Amino acid sequence: MIRDNDIKNTDFKFIDIGSMDTESIVRPSTSYWPDVWMRLRRNRLAMTCLTIIAVLTLLAIFAPILSDYEYDATNLSKANLPPCAEHWFGTDSVGRDLWTRVWVGARVSLMVGLVGAIIPFVIGTIVGAIAGWFGGWIDMIIMRIIDVGLCIPSMIYVILIILYLGGGAKSLIVAMAIMGWMGSARGFRARVLQFKNREFALAAKTLGASPKRIVFRHILPNILGNIAVGLASFIPSVIFMEAGLSFIGLGIAPPMTSLGQLASDGAGKYRTFFYQFAIPSLVISIIIFAFFMFGNCLRDSLDPKLRDQMLINGRRGRKDMAGKKVSADE
Amino acid sequence: MRRYIVRRFFISVVTVWTIATVCFFLLRLLPGNPFLSTTIMKQDMVDKMMRYYGLDKPLWQQYITYMGNLLRGDFGYSLKYAGRSVNYVIKSTFPTSAQLGMQALFFGIPTGTLLGIISAKRRGKELDYAFNALSVIGISVPSFIIAALLQYILGLKLGWFPVAQWKSFSHTILPTLTLSFGIIASHCRSMRTLMLEVDQQDYLKTARAKGLGETRIVFFHQIRNAIIPMITGLGTEIAGLLMGSYVVEKIFSIPGMGSYFVTSIQGLDYTMVLGLVVFQGTFVVFANFLVDILYVIVDPRIRIS
Amino acid sequence: MSKHLLEVKDLYVSFDTYAGEVQAVRGVDFTLDGGETLAIVGESGCGKSVTVQTIMKLNPEPPSRIKGGSILYRGEELINKTNREMQAYRGKEFSMIFQDSMTSLNPTMRVGRQISEAILKHRKMDRKEAKKLAVEMLAKVGLPNPDKCYRQYPHTLSGGMRQRVMIAMALSCEPAILLADEPTTALDVTTQAQILELMKEIKERTGTSIILITHNLGVVSRMADRIAIMYAGKIVERGLPDDIFYRPKHPYTWGLLGSMPDMSLRTDRKLTSIPGTPPDLFAPPEGCAFASRCPYCMHVCLKHEPPVFDMSEEHQSACWLIDSRAEMVVPPLGEDKTLRVKGRGGHVV
Numbered sequence: 001m002i003r004d005n006d007i008k009n010t011d012f013k014f015i016d017i018g019s020m021d022t023e024s025i026v027r028p029s030t031s032y033w034p035d036v037w038m039r040l041r042r043n044r045l046a047m048t049c050l051t052i053i054a055v056l057t058l059l060a061i062f063a064p065i066l067s068d069y070e071y072d073a074t075n076l077s078k079a080n081l082p083p084c085a086e087h088w089f090g091t092d093s094v095g096r097d098l099w100t101r102v103w104v105g106a107r108v109s110l111m112v113g114l115v116g117a118i119i120p121f122v123i124g125t126i127v128g129a130i131a132g133w134f135g136g137w138i139d140m141i142i143m144r145i146i147d148v149g150l151c152i153p154s155m156i157y158v159i160l161i162i163l164y165l166g167g168g169a170k171s172l173i174v175a176m177a178i179m180g181w182m183g184s185a186r187g188f189r190a191r192v193l194q195f196k197n198r199e200f201a202l203a204a205k206t207l208g209a210s211p212k213r214i215v216f217r218h219i220l221p222n223i224l225g226n227i228a229v230g231l232a233s234f235i236p237s238v239i240f241m242e243a244g245l246s247f248i249g250l251g252i253a254p255p256m257t258s259l260g261q262l263a264s265d266g267a268g269k270y271r272t273f274f275y276q277f278a279i280p281s282l283v284i285s286i287i288i289f290a291f292f293m294f295g296n297c298l299r300d301s302l303d304p305k306l307r308d309q310m311l312i313n314g315r316r317g318r319k320d321m322a323g324k325k326v327s328a329d330e
Numbered sequence: 331m332r333r334y335i336v337r338r339f340f341i342s343v344v345t346v347w348t349i350a351t352v353c354f355f356l357l358r359l360l361p362g363n364p365f366l367s368t369t370i371m372k373q374d375m376v377d378k379m380m381r382y383y384g385l386d387k388p389l390w391q392q393y394i395t396y397m398g399n400l401l402r403g404d405f406g407y408s409l410k411y412a413g414r415s416v417n418y419v420i421k422s423t424f425p426t427s428a429q430l431g432m433q434a435l436f437f438g439i440p441t442g443t444l445l446g447i448i449s450a451k452r453r454g455k456e457l458d459y460a461f462n463a464l465s466v467i468g469i470s471v472p473s474f475i476i477a478a479l480l481q482y483i484l485g486l487k488l489g490w491f492p493v494a495q496w497k498s499f500s501h502t503i504l505p506t507l508t509l510s511f512g513i514i515a516s517h518c519r520s521m522r523t524l525m526l527e528v529d530q531q532d533y534l535k536t537a538r539a540k541g542l543g544e545t546r547i548v549f550f551h552q553i554r555n556a557i558i559p560m561i562t563g564l565g566t567e568i569a570g571l572l573m574g575s576y577v578v579e580k581i582f583s584i585p586g587m588g589s590y591f592v593t594s595i596q597g598l599d600y601t602m603v604l605g606l607v608v609f610q611g612t613f614v615v616f617a618n619f620l621v622d623i624l625y626v627i628v629d630p631r632i633r634i635s
Numbered sequence: 636m637s638k639h640l641l642e643v644k645d646l647y648v649s650f651d652t653y654a655g656e657v658q659a660v661r662g663v664d665f666t667l668d669g670g671e672t673l674a675i676v677g678e679s680g681c682g683k684s685v686t687v688q689t690i691m692k693l694n695p696e697p698p699s700r701i702k703g704g705s706i707l708y709r710g711e712e713l714i715n716k717t718n719r720e721m722q723a724y725r726g727k728e729f730s731m732i733f734q735d736s737m738t739s740l741n742p743t744m745r746v747g748r749q750i751s752e753a754i755l756k757h758r759k760m761d762r763k764e765a766k767k768l769a770v771e772m773l774a775k776v777g778l779p780n781p782d783k784c785y786r787q788y789p790h791t792l793s794g795g796m797r798q799r800v801m802i803a804m805a806l807s808c809e810p811a812i813l814l815a816d817e818p819t820t821a822l823d824v825t826t827q828a829q830i831l832e833l834m835k836e837i838k839e840r841t842g843t844s845i846i847l848i849t850h851n852l853g854v855v856s857r858m859a860d861r862i863a864i865m866y867a868g869k870i871v872e873r874g875l876p877d878d879i880f881y882r883p884k885h886p887y888t889w890g891l892l893g894s895m896p897d898m899s900l901r902t903d904r905k906l907t908s909i910p911g912t913p914p915d916l917f918a919p920p921e922g923c924a925f926a927s928r929c930p931y932c933m934h935v936c937l938k939h940e941p942p943v944f945d946m947s948e949e950h951q952s953a954c955w956l957i958d959s960r961a962e963m964v965v966p967p968l969g970e971d972k973t974l975r976v977k978g979r980g981g982h983v984v
Contacts, residue, residue, distance in 0.1 A: 531738060532733055532735060532738040532739040533738060533739055533740055533741040533742070535693055535733065535739070536731075536733060536739045536740065536741070536749075536801075536804075537741070538693055538725065539691060539693060539725055539726065539729075539730060539731040540725065540726040540730070540752070540753040540756065540804070541721075541722045541723065541724065541725035541726030541727055541753065541756055541757060542722070542726075542752065542753070542756055543719075543722060543756075544718070546752070546756075550744070550752070551741050551744070554743050554744075555741065555742065555743055558743070628743075629743065630742070630743055630788040630790070631742055631743075631788070631790050
């Protein structure tokens with residue numbers, strides 16, 4: 001409770017309102033991306049994942065260079081050695097140094113994952129923007145192609161590409177590009193449609209902005225978060241897929257190697273040489289885990305309440321269709 | 331409603347036709363001759379084979395013959411094994427793959443969904459963390475690694491189940507567990523997210539404001555709304571599982587369609603690959619067709635249009 | 636034993652967010668008697684929704700947290716009740732109408748079932764009776780074809796119809812208090828009038844007390860028996876409608892009235908706006924929360940929170956201008972041009 005004598009009569013003088021800043025905001029204002037970055041940095045899990053990704057990438061780049069062994073140099077007299085001072089991860093059945101092979105494999109896996117995720121995303125974004133912005137018959141044709149394309153099991157694409165281009169990292173990336181763009185195009189189109197008729201886009205239009213400007217300056221920044229999240233969650237699934245394909249013998253062929261190929265090679269020998277299975281399995285699981293969790297954290301920090309994420313399997317597109325029908329009823 | 335079904339059906343048929351056509355031409359136009367790749371044959375022998383399989387005819391004639399056969403339900407034949415038809419292969423391998431897929435589905439989807447619901451209701455508690463950890467492992471660890479671990483622990487160390495082969499029900503346990511692990515993980519995760527999303531909705535607040543008990547809210551208001559978006563992904567998932575998992579079938583030496591598929595590809599048996607691709611494509615397309623109809627039934631908002 | 640039906644005393648509610656504590660409600664007092672309509676008026680984010688949702692304990696904890704105060708319903712303390720105990724009150728003693736009827740009804744459940752499940756929970760009725768009552772309620776709120784409506788899904792109804800359904804649902808268990816959180820904001824102007832008329836009619840017929848939350852003073856004039864003006868988590872002025880409309884004492888109330896179009900003949904009056912934005916409740920200012928936007932701001936306002944001055948039994952205002960040491964100010968609005976009530980001024984409560 002305020003005691004009356006705390007307050008002097010002079011306190012009851014008016015303040016000149018002109019001298020006061022009525023619009024002042026107490027909280028420091030942050031713009032969107034610094035805010036996201038701040039939230040991400042505070043998230044310990046996100047930072048751990050980012051560190052893991054960075055460390056593994058550095059190892060994948062430099063470990064094979066610094067190693068004394070070539071990844072494909074065989075030495076039958078030193079076959080199946082368990083991890084020791086000379087061979088940190090041991091050697092495989094033909095005496096190749098597994099430390100070198102694991103990091104060469106990680107290099108391939110990471111490259112397939114990154115390139116195989118980025119290319120379809122870029123293609124998908126452009127195609128989705130075209131379909132969403134222009135609408136009409138362009139949209140119709142693109143969407144029908146995607147409808148049909150998404151119905152074809154992903155394995156079929158991979159097989160066709162491998163039959164045409166042969167095995168190896170290059171054809172895996174091409175296969176990922178050919179089947180991956182459709183999901184992201186569909187998601188991106190739905191987003192463009194969602195924002196196309198929002199007031200800010202209409203305002204830009206009435207001011208005479210070109211379609212390109214509206215899409216890239218006004219709509220894209222709004223969707224960038226979703227794209228980043230979609231990309232971050234697509235990378236691990238590409239790595240995952242590569243591992244599966246290498247396992248059934250359709251991916252990377254020896255003597256070149258990838259983590260999936262190493263792990264599947266070891267999977268047949270886990271009874272006798274457990275380390276040959278455990279080490280590559282652990283590395284690949286950690287990579288997938290780190291990318292996956294980082295994607296999740298990124299989504300959380302982009303918008304703590306972000307409801308809809310861009311789903312790669314096109315679930316998003318259908319949900320939107322349902323949503324559109326609802327509004328058409330009213 | 332009837333118009334919607336007819337329309338969707340028509341689209342599905344067109345999709346299947348497109349898949350068959352595209353794959354037909356892509357596989358026929360592959361460089362090289364299938365008979366030259368493996369064994370050394372004399373030229374007249376090759377010509378004879380080409381004539382026998384009708385490969386010497388113009389491409390459009392082959393296409394018409396193929397589509398005609400397809401309409402009669404004939405998926406083609408093998409180039410490598412004389413007299414073995416795609417239909418025979420499907421008949422002998424599909425039941426195995428389908429059984430494994432069904433077992434994994436019936437175990438995995440309800441379990442995953444249930445774990446997701448529990449996780450969402452116990453948000454931030456120990457159980458939530460435990461299920462989260464489980465699903466993160468399921469998502470980050472490739473299935474052949476999980477399979478190998480299960481074989482090692484449950485098969486070799488504990489000796490509870492046979493490690494490989496496909497003979498009795500106990501043989502099916504390990505592959506089923508392997509397959510369902512991933513299903514449980516992904517369904518647990520997405521169900522948890524969806525439940526938490528619905529938890530934020532205003533109508534849940536209305537339900538609480540009515541004084542309903544938490545159990546009733548969860549069962550009658552939350553789960554139904556949370557499950558609807560999950561249905562869309564179901565078609566592709568179910569179809570994919572019934573078609574057989576290449577990886578799991580290989581690691582457990584199961585004579586399913588997946589492993590047969592891989593063998594055909596490695597053996598460059600183009601006609602067999604084409605037949606299996608068209609069969610799988612058809613299956614996926616019609617699974618999606620059924621799911622689309624189910625979706626309309628479950629979600630009243632799209633029923634009228 | 637309190638003589639009031641509902642008594643909220645010194646209520647503090649905060650939200651713990653990742654950026655810190657948001658003090659949404661900072662010491663709110665009010666009472667509600669049987670058959671009375673109390674209107675709580677304020678800008679968005681002033682804590683009015685949080686206040687009423689706290690009465691029903693509908694704010695999820697965490698992030699929300701009741702920091703202090705008491706909520707007495709028929710003399711019984713609700714603050715310490717568990718969620719399970721509150722279920723007996725929700726729907727039965729209090730019920731609530733939300734702003735957006737589109738999102739407030741479960742999209743996958745038929746309208747009728749959403750009403751009857753509340754009846755089944757609180758009244759001793761079987762399914763058939765509950766259904767009959769639900770249809771009756773739908774008819775009572777003026778829905779044509781209540782039988783058909785019972786079987787419909789929410790998205791097939793118009794906004795006004797949905798809001799009627801909400802009202803039918805809220806009233807189905809004959810609650811003692813109806814909490815209406817901006818019930819007409821999302822509606823067309825013509826529908827707004829219908830819904831308000833309906834609420835007024837129902838109040839007269841059933842004797843239900845209503846707490847009406849709105850940011851629209853126009854809505855209030857038709858409905859309210861008493862009005863509380865809320866700003867930045869506090870009630871800054873309260874009184875009978877005549878007090879608020881004709882003898883307002885708080886500059887914020889003047890601002891609100893000044894921004895409201897007046898249909899009387901005084902066409903010369905210009906609409907005014909309140910400059911600035913409400914304070915950030917992460918860090919509420921030390922003195923009066925309205926000081927930075929107040930055209931009559933004094934040095935004292937920045938240092939000390941104003942006490943509550945009694946104008947009359949029903950009319951209170953928290954503003955330093957009323958203090959006897961302040962200069963006389965002629966309010967820009969209202970009929971009573973003297974701000975200070977002679978003889979009462981300077982009385983610190």
